Amino acid sequence: MSKSLQAIRGMNDILPEQTPVWRYFEGTVSRLLDNYGYKQIRMPIVEFTELFKRSIGEVTDIVEKEMYTFEDRNGDSLTLRPEGTAACVRAVLEHGITGGGQVQKLWYIGPMFRHERPQKGRYRQFHQIGLEVFNLDGPDIDAELIVLTWRLWGELGIRDAVKLELNSLGTSESRGRYREALVEYLSAHHDKLDEDSQRRLKTNPLRVLDTKNADTQAVLVDAPKMADYLDDESRAHFEGLKARLDAVGIPYVLNPKLVRGLDYYSKTVFEWVTDKLGAQGTVCAGGRYDGLVEQMGGKPTPGVGFAMGIERLVLLLETLEQIPEEISRQVDVYLCAFGEEAELAGLALAERVRDQLPNLRLQVNAGAGSFKSQFKKADKSGALYALILGDDEMAQQVVGFKPLRGQGEQQSIAWDALAAHLATCVVQG
Incomplete structure (x- = not known):
């Protein structure tokens, strides 16, 4: 008997009884972004593999382990997009819409693909809504991204279930100095690190800060702090961001171990996290990437953005029973x-x-x-x-x-x- 047809593991159907909640969430977000002056952009789900190697970083877990990469009939190496920022940067560069200092406030929605171990809230095909802003370099636009998410949580009725974590990674120069100090410290405690952190020490040492291993976390207690290596510009930028969040009344927690998993971040990084979904606690995350456009062949262009996971936020709405009755x-x-x-x-x-x-x-x-x-x-x-x-x-x-x-x-x-x-x-x- 032939094997029955079924979906690929970690790539799920969204059934008719589930789609009303998705449409409610997506509609709420799109109306909010219209009100804040953001314009939608739609990119292909397949890009040349080189795009992600250049932007995300060849030694990141995403590029090394998680991408769906294949050769097409022309022999070109193609990849199903694992995230949206790189594709959005490619699009604005290709079409020249950020040239001459033009400010672009963009958003997109769609599926992303990573070959991870599927579990509740983490899938191989998952959906994101992302925002990207180009040619604004001040803390005011960083604050706006956070403020609009805070408003979104209020409209969805989930503010009490999420917490904002903040950090600054500084410029590439200050981050480089910090990286040297961190490597020196961790190398002196090499035997106490878990196997994954020992590997990251050689390839992407800042990711060691993000470890979930208890023994490595104990080592990190006395590790150098990024805040001590920030340059004056980054420190002023971060203080400006915090002042704006304070003015609006948005609570936050400073997390010196927050580094994000992609190489392109600089200065501001942030995450909205929840303790209502078990291990998969991050529902929205992003930060500033001022060097990425230039790294991908464009002129120096400030950039900042974030992405939110639709599956996790829908799950959070269901867990908290914050779905309006008429939606069903x-x-x-x-x-x-x-x-x-x-x-x-x-x-x-x-x-x-x-x-x-x-x-x-x-x-x-x-x-x-x-x-x-x-x-x-x-x-x-x-x-x-x-x-x-x-x-x-x-x-x-x-x-x-x-x-x-x-x-x-x-x-x-x-x-x-x-x-x-x-x-x-x-x-x-």
């Missing part, structure tokens, strides 16, 4: 028609109602059926009300109007008055 209801009104003449009249009536109430979610029964079967489908749809068209209603040019979710008797509504009645009832319902 996809139908407001269900029209039942009995007999061909009633079906024809019902179709025409439904379209007239939709002309007058374009936001009404009106489903017309398909497939005919008995009175009992149609009402069963109406109830299963989650509709608030059922509309009924049978022989008696056709003769009087009325429609039966029956509440499905609460008190109230069935009544008859004239066809011409139906839209006005629905506008009142559905809003009130």
Whole structure:
């Protein structure tokens, strides 16, 4: 017997009963970004592999272990994008939209791909919403990114469940000095480091700070601190960011071990974390990458951005039961028609109602059926009300109007008055 077809491990279907929450979250974010003046950009999910090697860093875990890379028929090495910033930088460079100091405030949404061990909140195909801002170098735009996420958490009802962690990595020069001091310190305690940290010590020593190993964490207690190596410019930038967050009243925690997993970050780095999802606690993260555009062949261009994981935030909404009740209801009104003449009249009536109430979610029964079967489908749809068209209603040019979710008797509504009645009832319902 042939093996049954199924999705690739870690790449999941999002089923119809799940998509309303996704649409609610995505719609809330897109409206907020419109209000803050961000414009959407859409990039391919496949890029040349070299793009990610140059931007993310060849010795990062993502490039070394996690990318989906393959050769196409032309022999080119291609990769499913593991993150969005590099692709966005490539796009703005290719199309010249940041030239001449043009400020660009962009956002994107879509799937990313990393070959990780799948677990709850961490998948091989996952979805992100990302923001990238170019040609603004002050702490004011860093603050705006954090402020708008704070507003988003408020609109979603999850502010009490997330915490902001901040750090500054300084410029590449100050980070280089710190790197030397950290390597010297860790080398003196080499035998006490876990195997993964020993490897990172040679390739990407700042990532040792991000270890979850208890023994290595103990070694790091007395390690040099990045704050002691910051240059004056980075220190002033960080103080400016903190002052703006204080002015808005956004609480934060300084985390000197926060370094992020990508090589391109400089100065500001931040994460929004939660303790409601177990090990997968980061729901939004980002920072400044002033050298990345130049590193990828462009002119010196300040950049800052972040990405948020949709799966984890949807999971957080579900865990905290912060999903509006009406989100799960996809139908407001269900029209039942009995007999061909009633079906024809019902179709025409439904379209007239939709002309007058374009936001009404009106489903017309398909497939005919008995009175009992149609009402069963109406109830299963989650509709608030059922509309009924049978022989008696056709003769009087009325429609039966029956509440499905609460008190109230069935009544008859004239066809011409139906839209006005629905506008009142559905809003009130």
